[in-house]
Amino acid sequence: MPNPKRRMSKARSAKRRTHYKAQAPSMVVCNNCGEMKVNHRACPECGFYNGRSHFTPKS
Numbered sequence: 001m002p003n004p005k006r007r008m009s010k011a012r013s014a015k016r017r018t019h020y021k022a023q024a025p026s027m028v029v030c031n032n033c034g035e036m037k038v039n040h041r042a043c044p045e046c047g048f049y050n051g052r053s054h055f056t057p058k059s
C-alpha cells in the first residue's frame, strides 16, 4: 500500500490550511422588497424568487 514516507510537520499542514477559510454567503438585494437576501435563494422576507411568490412568510 502507498504510504507517506515521512511524517508531515505541523508547520507544513498549517501552511496548507491557511488557505481554508469560511466564505461569507454572497448577499444581493431582493428585487421584490429590497431586503438583503442570499443569492440564488428565495427571499426570507417576502418569499419571492424570480418574480414569483414561493411561500408566504409568517407574521
Ligand SMILES: [Zn+2]
Binding pocket: 030, 031, 032, 033, 034, 035, 043, 044, 045, 046, 047, 048
Ligand atoms: Zn424580498
